[in-house]
Structure formats: C-alpha cells, structure tokens
Amino acid sequence: MHMMISMLTITVTKMKLPEPLFVIINPVMRLVLSSPLHFVASRSLLLMRYRGRRSGIWRTTPLRYVEDGDVFRCFSSRNTQWWRNLEDGAQVTLTVRGKRVDCEAAVVTDQARARALLAAYLEQFPQDAAYHEVSLTPNRQPDPASLERAAANSVVVEARP
Template sequence: MNLFYKILNPAIACLLRGPLHGIVSGNLMLITFTGRKSGKTYTTPVRYVSKGADVLCFTAPAIPWWRNLVGGAEVDLLIGGKSGRYVATALVDEPERIRENLDHYFSVFPGDAMFYYLKLDRQKKLGPDALRKAMKNMVVIEAKKLP
C-alpha cells in the first residue's frame, strides 16, 4: 500500500495544482505543512469537507504526517485551485469535537463509512460503538482560516 501512495499521491498533487484540478478538487485538496522535527515542507492530498468556514480532513493513525499538527500548526491548503493559510489541528482526546466532525463528514460522504468498517444510524450519525471504532481508525484534522 505504501508504494501505491508513493506513486498515486504525486500524480494527484500534480493534477490538483494544474488546470484540470476540477476533475478531483471537489473533494480532494492539498495540505502543505512543515515537519516539526525535520523542518522540511511536506505536501499530501487528502479528502476534505467544508464545515462552515472550517475545513475538515481525515487520515489513518498509521500514516504519521498528522502528528505534525497536534496542538495546531500553520498550513497551506489548496482547495479548488485556490491556496489559503490555515491553522490545522489534529484532534486527539476530544471525543465530542471528533464526534461532531465525523458526524458532519459522514453526513456528506455516508458511503465512506464502509471504508472504516463503520455502521451509521438512520440519521447517518455514529452511535457510541461506531464512534469508539472511528476514533481508533481515523484522525480528524480541523483547519481554521487565518485572517
């Protein structure tokens, strides 16, 4: 799977930066951040959903890039061909905010629940068991636009 992403991610990033970004930019964005230890700049494509003025994205705990965002960090988001500065925070140990953001995400993309082996209730929300499972299988990143 790692080799798959090493090939796919640069291709998606190129597409998102180019004139044909509209093909995938409806639900994919680029997040660019600085490594806390290395000081290097990294860019990765992720699926996102807007929530008011905020932007939410999600990743698997095993993919460690999100650790650079614990406690908050300035990032650049390329959404729909437009770049903006945000403060992004990987939410850990905040079950209510995580639940609220996951409920919003799954209300927009209910079909994604199956990729995380989750069952949603009739209102397309996570029940208590599904929330516990989601919190083990997903990391929520919340980004707020800088003025």
C-alpha cells in the first residue's frame, strides 16, 4: 500500500492486480459464477454474455456490478475492448446470483451522468478506486479531481431486463 499526504487529502492507493493475471482469473470466475458455488462471488460479480459486433462470436465476461432497481451497472476502463460491442445497444444475457437474465445493454454516453454513477460505484466499492486511478479522501470518498479525470477514461454499461 502506498500513502501520499497532501494539504487537502490523504491518498491511499491500494495495489491492483496485474493485468496478465486476468488471463487466469477471468476463466476461473466464469466457472465459479456459473456453478452452484456462485454465492462466493455473485454478490458483487456477474457474468455478461454478449455477441461480438464484428465476429458474431458469443463471449462471456465477469464484471463487478451494482444493482439499482431493475438496472445492472458495470464499470470498465475505456482501454478495454468488450464494452465496444454494446455501444449501439445490444441484447445480452447476465448471470446474476446464479440466475440468467436477458437484458438490453447500452453504454452511458452522458459524461456528467457517467461521472455521478462512477462516484456512487466507488462509494460502494472503494477498493476498486485503484482500477480507475481514483484517489480516496481520508473518509474513503473519491477525490473530486481524480474522479473527474477517471470519468473521462471510464465506461458505464447499463443492462435492463
């Protein structure tokens, strides 16, 4: 853990997993989340099955999510590729807490709304701040300046049944 002290905030940056590990982690999480053992991770992770926009191949990606009524929200970096398949809206199948849910998914394009949703997400999952390069204040709230930068580099996907 790295700690940096400034006049306004104390920035705590937790270590994030190296990207190459996800080559191992994602298949394991796909297996766990689609099994009867899903309960060990399904309170905060789901599987999203979507069709590649060019290839037509179905893919399944494990994602952290928040649930807001009947809306499932997932957050990612713009540097990843999976979300591009949903830019124009797409039918997806989510596996949430062991149940399959057919949904229409779309990328949130309003930047102010995406920023507010990212802030709410990081309040619920402050441990994910490092993945979005967001600093946290001493009371574990997203630092406004780093949140603004992160929002420009983040993607919010909403899926509705």
